[in-house]
């Protein structure tokens with residue numbers, strides 16, 4: 001299950017539309033609750049990944065193929081991981097857009113995915129002359145890497161910045 005803040009969802013849609021007709025991609029930053037239920041292989045099956053913000057990543061796929069695939073280089077992954085840690089967050093998955101296509105993962109997507117992460121895909125197409133994001137789905141790869149199954153998404157409130165603590169002025173005299 002993937003929980004994602006309304007602001008992170010909106011960031012993904014805005015970038016998908018701005019990058020059209022090319023794919024956009026980025027990391028999903030947040031926290032993972034591994035859950036307590038495991039399968040026979042000891043892998044968690046009820047993990048909850050919570051996304052609080054997104055981190056755009058430059059799509060390194062060769063330009064000619066930018067419309068149907070995304071590639072994240074190892075150095076980009078490490079930089080994203082450092083950025084996440086600096087905010088006391090973890091990478092919980094990745095997102096990318098599918099211009100003029102559905103939000104289902106391609107064979108390329110499945111071959112390049114890893115278990116234990118969420119993969120959000122958003123469809124984007126031109127509507128009345130302007131790119132408009134459409135269906136958005138999250139996918140999770142099985143541990144044998146054979147099946148990319150849809151993962152339920154739950155939108156959560158965007159985290160608010162903590163209220164500043166205002167100390168009451170100490171009474172002077174009476």
Ligand SMILES: [Zn+2]
Pocket residue numbers: 068069070096097098105106109121
């Ligand atoms: Zn894709």
